[in-house]
Amino acid sequence: MSLLNKVLDFFFPEFCEVCNHHLKPQEVFVCRRCLNTLPFLKLYCQRCGSLVSESLLEKGIDRIEYCSYCSQKNFYFDRVFALFQYKEPVSEWLVRIKFAQDFRLAFALGKLIRGFFSFLLSDVDMILPVPLSIERLRERGFNQSALLAWGFLGRKPFSEAIFRVKCTKPQTELTGKERWENVKGAFLAKDWIKEKKVLLIDDVMTTGATVNEAAKALKMKGAKEVYVLVVARNQLL
Template identity: 55%
Template sequence: MKWVKKFLNFFFPESCKICQKPLENNDILVCAECFQKLPFMKIYCKRCGNPLEESLINYLPNRPITYCSYCETKKLYFDEAFVAFAYKPPISEWIKEVKFGKDFSLGYKLGIFLRKTLKDQIPKVDLIIPLPLSLKRLRERGFNQSFLLTWGFLEKKPSHKFLKRIIHTKVQTELSQKERWENVKNAFLATDEVKEKSVLIIDDVMTTGATLNEASKALKNKGANKVYVMVLARSTL
C-alpha cells in the first residue's frame, strides 16, 4: 500500500545505490543526478540491437538506424529491438547481483528502470512477456530474472502461458557466436493464443540476439503479427 511505502521511506529512507544520497519520492535505485550518468545505449541498430559507433550520432542526429552489417548475416524474426543500457558498470554489476545473488527486489526495480527509459519508444502491443527459462534451468536457479524485469515493467505479474522453453540448452556464455545460434534452435514453443497478436519479449541481456530471435521465431510460427524485443542491456559481440 502507498501509505505504508511513504511511512517506511520517511523513517527508513532509501539511499542512492551509487552515491548513497537519500532518494526522493520518485527516484528508483539511484538519485536523479546518478541516473543521468548511467551507461545508456546512445546509438544502436533498431532492427537487431547491435551497438554502433557513437560518432554516428553527429552524422545522423535525428535518424534511427534500422539496418547494419550484422543484420545482413542473420535471418531475424523479431521486427525491432529496444535497448536501454550498454552492458557496463554499474548496470552489468546489478544484473549479476540479480542473477547470481538472487536479489529479487533489485530485479523488479530494474524492470521499473526499463519502463522509465524505454516505455515511450515501444509501439503499442497486445502482449508483454518475459523470455522463459527451461524447466530444468528454472529449478536450478529458482527464479527467472527476465520474469522479475517484466514484473517491474508491468507493475504486475506477467503470464507464463504464451511462450515456453521446451529444450534445455547449454549456457550461451560458454559458446562461440556461431555455436550460440545452433544451440538454441527450436528451443521455444508458443501457444495458439499469440495468433494475430503483437508481442514484446523482455530479457536482461542481449549479446548475439540468438535466443531472443529463436523465441521470436516460435511466436511468428504461431501467427504473431509483430514481435519486438526489449533488453535492459546489450553487450558487445
Template identity: 35%
Template sequence: MFYRKVYRRLFFDQTCPLCHVHPASSLGICEGCHVDLPWNLFPCPSCGISRDHPDDHCRCCNHKTFTVDRTFAALEYRFPLNTLLPSIKQRYSLHHLGWLSQVFHARLEDQIDQWPDVLIPVPMHALDLIRRGYNQAAILAELLGKATSINVTHSAIIKTRCSQRQHNLNASQRRTNLIDAFCVTSRPIADHIALIDDVMTTGSTLNELARLLKKQGCKRVDAWVLARTPDPDSDEDT
C-alpha cells in the same frame, strides 16, 4: 541487530541503492547515479547495439536477417549493469530490479512507436527455475506489465530442454543449440508481442522465439531488453 537493520532499510533508508551516499529520488536511485548509467541512447532498431547517432548505419547488422521486428534496449551492458545483473541471478541483489524496471519503463515511453498486446518473458527451463528459484526476466516483465497495464503471459512458451550458454558457441553451434529448445504452447496468442529479457548478447534466443511465435500466426514480435552488450561476443547469455 539484524531486525533493526531490516526495519531501517524498509522504513527510513532512502539512500541510493547504487552509491549508498546520496538520497534516492523518485527514480529509485540518486540523480548523479541516474545520469551516470550507461544509456543506450541510439539503439539499432534491429539488433539493439548502441550507435553514436540515430541515422548511423549499424555495422553489426550487415548481411544479417532478424525475425524480431524491433529491438528496444534501454542501457548498455557495462558498469554497473555488468556487475548488478549477474548478482541478481545469484540472488544477491534482487531489490535492484525495482528501480531498473522504472528506468526501463521511462526509456520505453520515449522510444516505443506501437505498444504490444502482450508481454512474454524469455522462459527458463523448469530445472534451472527450481535451482534458482525465480526468473529475473519474468520479474522484469511483471514490473513492466504493471507500469504499462499490458498483460504478461508466462506459459505461452516453455523451454523444453536445457541448452548450453550461447556465448560459448560459434554461429552454427548457436543455431543447433536452440533447435527444439522451446515450444509455443497456445495459439493464437496475440498479433503483437514483446519478448522481455534482462540482457541481450547474440540475439539468437530472441530470434528463435520470434520465429516460433510467427509460425503460430503472430504478426509482429519486438524484443524489450534492459541491457545490450556492446560487443556480440562478450559475457552474458541470450
C-alpha cells in the same frame, strides 16, 4: 518495522543504488545525478540492437534502422529496444540479479526501464519474459527476465504463451556461432498468440540468438509482430 513497510521497502528501495543517497519521490532506483552517469546506449541499430559507433552522432546520424549484422541474419523479431550498454554498474547489477538472487534489484531495474519505454505498454497486446527451461528454473529458483518484466509492468507478467522446451547450455559458455546452434528449437508458443503484437523482455542481448529463437516460435504460431526489450546490449562476439 511492520510487514507492510517491509514489503514496500523490498520493492521500492529508498536509496540510490549508486551513491546510496536518499531518493526523492520522483526518482526511481538511482538519483538523477547518478542516472546521468550510467552507460546509456546513444546509438544502436533499431532492427537488431547491434551497437553502432557513437562517432556517427557527430556526423548528424542519430538513427540506424538496418546494419551489416542484420544482413547476415534472418531475424524473426521486428525491432529491439535497449537502454544500456553492458558495462558497469549495469553489468554488475545483472550479475547480482542472476547469481545473487537480488529480487529487489530486478524489480527496481524493471521499474526504471518502464520510465523510458512506457509507450510500449499500449503499443503491444502482450508482454512476455523470455522463459527458462523447467530444469534451469528448478536449479535457479527464479527467472530473472520474469522479475524484470514484473517491475516493468507493475504486476506479475503472463507467462503461459511461450515455453522453453529444451534445456540448453548457458550461452555465456559458447562462441557466437555455437550460440545460434545451441538454442535451435528451444521454444514453443501457444496457438492463441496468433495476430498478437508481442513484447519479449530479457536482461541482456549479445548475438540475439536466444530472443530470435523465441520470436521464431511466436511467429510460427502467427504472432503479428514481435519486439524485444532488454536492459543491456553487449558487444557482438
